[in-house]
Amino acid sequence: MGLVDRGRLPAPLTKLFNLGRSYSMWVYQWGLACCAIEMGAAFGSPRYDVMRLGVIPLPASPRQADLVVVSGTVTDKMAPAVKRLYEQMPEPKYVISMGSCANCGGPYWDSYSVTKGVDQIIPVDVYVPGCPPRPEALLEGIVLLQQRIKNEDMAARWRGEGFTPLQRGDAEPIVVGGGPIE
Amino acid sequence: MSLFLRDYLTVVWFGLAAIVLAGLLLGVASVIRPSRPSAEKLLAYESGVDPVGMGWSQSQVRYYVFALLFVIFDVEAVFIFPWAAATERYGTFGLVTMLAFIVLLLDGLIYAWKRGLLRWV
Numbered sequence: 331m332g333l334v335d336r337g338r339l340p341a342p343l344t345k346l347f348n349l350g351r352s353y354s355m356w357v358y359q360w361g362l363a364c365c366a367i368e369m370g371a372a373f374g375s376p377r378y379d380v381m382r383l384g385v386i387p388l389p390a391s392p393r394q395a396d397l398v399v400v401s402g403t404v405t406d407k408m409a410p411a412v413k414r415l416y417e418q419m420p421e422p423k424y425v426i427s428m429g430s431c432a433n434c435g436g437p438y439w440d441s442y443s444v445t446k447g448v449d450q451i452i453p454v455d456v457y458v459p460g461c462p463p464r465p466e467a468l469l470e471g472i473v474l475l476q477q478r479i480k481n482e483d484m485a486a487r488w489r490g491e492g493f494t495p496l497q498r499g500d501a502e503p504i505v506v507g508g509g510p511i512e
Numbered sequence: 513m514s515l516f517l518r519d520y521l522t523v524v525w526f527g528l529a530a531i532v533l534a535g536l537l538l539g540v541a542s543v544i545r546p547s548r549p550s551a552e553k554l555l556a557y558e559s560g561v562d563p564v565g566m567g568w569s570q571s572q573v574r575y576y577v578f579a580l581l582f583v584i585f586d587v588e589a590v591f592i593f594p595w596a597a598a599t600e601r602y603g604t605f606g607l608v609t610m611l612a613f614i615v616l617l618l619d620g621l622i623y624a625w626k627r628g629l630l631r632w633v
Contacts (some may be wrong), residue, residue, distance in 0.1 A: 333543050347544075391557050411560025417552035420545075488546035 335488045344496070346482050351396070351422070352476040353384030358395035358419070360412065363402025365429035365462040372465035387471055392419040395474040397475070399468070400452075403431035403438060404445040422487045424479075427454045430461045433511040434502050437461065449503075453492060456504040457511045473507045478504065577629050584617050584624070 333339060339347075357380075361369055372378045373387035380387055389395045391416045404412055416425070418511055427448050432435030435446040448454060455478070458471040478493065486494035492503050556563040595602065595610050602609075625632060 335546060393557060414552055415560045416553070417550060418555065418557060419552075422546065490546075490548055511607050 331394075334484050336485070341496075345480070347484060348480045348482055352479040355385050355396045355424075355472075355476070356389040356394055357385055357387045357472075358389055358392050358398040359387060360398060360400045360415070361402055362400065362404060362408060363431060365401035365432070368462045369401040369428060369468060370467050372468045375465075378469060380472070381468065383469065383472055385478070388405075392416075395419050395473075396422065397424045397426065399426045399428050400432045400448045401428035401462075401468075403436065404448045404451075405443050406445055407443065409451050410443050412448065413451045421490060424455045424475060426450055426456045426458060426468070426475065428458045428468055428471070429453045429463055430459060430512050433457050436512065447501060449483055449487065454503055455493065456506065457509050458508065459507045463506070467506050469497075471504070474504045474506065577624070580620055580624055581629065584621050588614070590618050 336348075339473065359366070359369060359373065361367075371379050373385075383395075392398070396419075398416065400412065412481070425448075427433050431438060431444070435444050437443075438444040439446060441466065445451065456458045456471040456475050458467050460467055478495075481496050483494040483496050484490075495501055556567065558564075591613065592610065596604060599606065
């Protein structure tokens with residue numbers, strides 16, 4: 331337990347840390363199906379250039395990651411590995427669920443082998459709907475997450491309580507576009 | 513303090529600055545960061561599958577062949593090139609020393625040749 335967990339951090343310092351955290355996010359990529367191509371376009375191509383948002387998409391292992399993008403169909407066989415890799419990320423950690431399959435099973439919602447949404451095994455902070463979503467949608471999800479981190483109670487996140495806003499605010503997961511998650 | 517030692521004082525200051533800076537950063541981080549270890553988190557990272565065995569493992573003793581040939585051909589070159597560039601300065605002493613070194617390695621080369629290790633294709 332450190333200083334932050336006990337809630338003794340002054341508010342300006344919390345703001346400063348949150349600002350720093352939101353603009354230095356290491357993203358771990360879980361490309362599980364075709365959404366990974368769009369994620370690759372968003373993260374790897376000069377056209378979309380995710381690094382201008384302060385996001386570094388190339389950690390070597392979950393040990394160095396702050397954020398994970400689950401893009402694609404999570405199968406029941408893959409689910410234990412996804413859960414374990416999430417567990418192996420250090421706190422504070424955030425999850426973006428990209429695409430209909432990761433959100434809720436998508437077109438394979440009635441398949442015997444498909445997990446009906448990655449939120450059944452790990453907590454999701456941002457849903458990016460689409461089949462597949464455009465890279466811009468993923469980038470918007472990251473920007474919305476950064477805005478949310480700037481208004482986050484660090485102490486609660488450090489204690490593992492999920493997202494707790496500093497001031498009044500919505501603590502529900504973000505859905506890019508505001509519509510349904512499928 | 514002699515001039516020679518004073519030159520090395522820079523190295524001492526540099527080392528001290530490195531230790532203080534690294535200690536400061538790691539100390540601040542250890543106060544601020546969350547620490548929530550769990551069994552799953554402390555498991556060896558194997559891309560999500562169960563790790564097999566321990567972190568330590570034995571390697572085959574037969575790999576000595578590669579070590580032998582590496583010393584004969586690579587390490588030898590590393591020592592011979594600088595010597596060859598300054599042969600005149602080292603004179604007879606250098607020549608005799610290097611010949612002894614080469615003869616020692618030649619011993620290994622003959623052994624490898626006898627074992628048929630030079631034919632691996």
